[in-house]
Amino acid sequence: MIDLHTHSLHSDGTDRPAELVARAARLGLKAMALTDHDNCAGVPEFIEACRQQHITGLAGVELSIEVPQGTLHIVGLGIDPGHAELNAALEQVLAGREGRNHQILAKLQQLGYDLQWSEVAALAGADVVSRTHFGKALLLRGYVGSVQEAFDKLLAKGQAGYVDRYRLTPVAAIDLVAAAGGVSIVAHPLHWTSDLKELESRLSELAGYGLGGLEAYYPGHSREETIELLRLAQRHKLLVSGGSDYHGLAVRPAIELGRGDGTLAIPVTLLEPLFEAIGSNGHFYREAAA
Numbered sequence: 618m619i620d621l622h623t624h625s626l627h628s629d630g631t632d633r634p635a636e637l638v639a640r641a642a643r644l645g646l647k648a649m650a651l652t653d654h655d656n657c658a659g660v661p662e663f664i665e666a667c668r669q670q671h672i673t674g675l676a677g678v679e680l681s682i683e684v685p686q687g688t689l690h691i692v693g694l695g696i697d698p699g700h701a702e703l704n705a706a707l708e709q710v711l712a713g714r715e716g717r718n719h720q721i722l723a724k725l726q727q728l729g730y731d732l733q734w735s736e737v738a739a740l741a742g743a744d745v746v747s748r749t750h751f752g753k754a755l756l757l758r759g760y761v762g763s764v765q766e767a768f769d770k771l772l773a774k775g776q777a778g779y780v781d782r783y784r785l786t787p788v789a790a791i792d793l794v795a796a797a798g799g800v801s802i803v804a805h806p807l808h809w810t811s812d813l814k815e816l817e818s819r820l821s822e823l824a825g826y827g828l829g830g831l832e833a834y835y836p837g838h839s840r841e842e843t844i845e846l847l848r849l850a851q852r853h854k855l856l857v858s859g860g861s862d863y864h865g866l867a868v869r870p871a872i873e874l875g876r877g878d879g880t881l882a883i884p885v886t887l888l889e890p891l892f893e894a895i896g897s898n899g900h901f902y903r904e905a906a907a
């Protein structure tokens with residue numbers, strides 16, 4: 618069992634990187650990747666923990682991409698967390714988020730919601746502020762009955778409190794991941810579009826720009842969907858990856874490391890082609906046996 622898509626408290630997960638690896642060891646995982654949103658801050662602790670726990674570990678990151686339709690996330694596997702160009706781009710993403718956050722606050726205030734920056738920031742603690750924290754702040758003030766209601770009424774794309782933020786283009790993300798020594802993987806491809814024909818045409822375009830692969834194994838994929846995605850990868854000479862998108866049981870109670878929703882089984886045989894593509898310059902710890 619392996620898991621190549623996980624989050625720590627360096628983004629919106631609950632576990633420290635070392636706790637994540639300890640949990641993986643208890644569950645018997647052979648390999649994993651840490652793929653926090655838009656930052657690599659947890660990678661050094663993660664790789665060191667993998668070394669100590671004798672688990673193969675790949676340095677990773679998950680990038681939110683600018684696309685006309687749907688949601689596209691690209692996971693970079695094997696990236697150098699100290700890569701200057703990558704870090705400069707991540708800084709730009711962070712700055713874009715901060716500017717966007719203050720615009721959301723101004724919009725909500727204009728709409729008559731009595732909300733202060735300090736209460737939103739306090740909810741985020743050491744985390745970067747996301748729309749979820751605005752939702753929680755609105756909930757605490759009694760303006761909505763749930764965070765989901767805050768999204769549905771105000772914070773989701775198309776609603777009155779929505780403001781877009783700076784994101785990398787698909788080509789920029791693919792180039793950046795390659796420059797940082799990694800391979801780029803389209804995460805949860807069915808979140809981009811569930812229309813497999815449409816997905817295939819979008820992925821074949823990205824393959825032309827150097828996309829490495831896609832996550833065929835992901836919680837919620839049916840057997841048939843996984844098989845279709847494996848075939849699609851083969852037709853376009855794309856690598857296959859898979860992950861649970863674990864965020865901690867407090868954030869996603871039904872999603873366990875490695876096992877996902879219980880039906881996930883990511884074969885260890887995916888590793889060899891991934892390591893071959895990443896090459897010896899990539900950033901990872903590899904156990905002799907894996």
Ligand code: AMP
Pocket residue numbers: 629746747748749765768769773774
């Ligand atoms: P941000 O990165 O600040 O734009 O916020 C992204 C966060 O908002 C992620 O945690 C998403 O899961 C959450 N999110 C985005 N859209 C929705 C939605 N329509 N309903 C509930 N949560 C959402």
Ligand code: MN
Pocket residue numbers: 624629654864
């Ligand atoms: Mn997340």
Ligand code: MN
Pocket residue numbers: 679690804805
């Ligand atoms: Mn994602």
Ligand code: MN
Pocket residue numbers: 622624679862
């Ligand atoms: Mn994720």
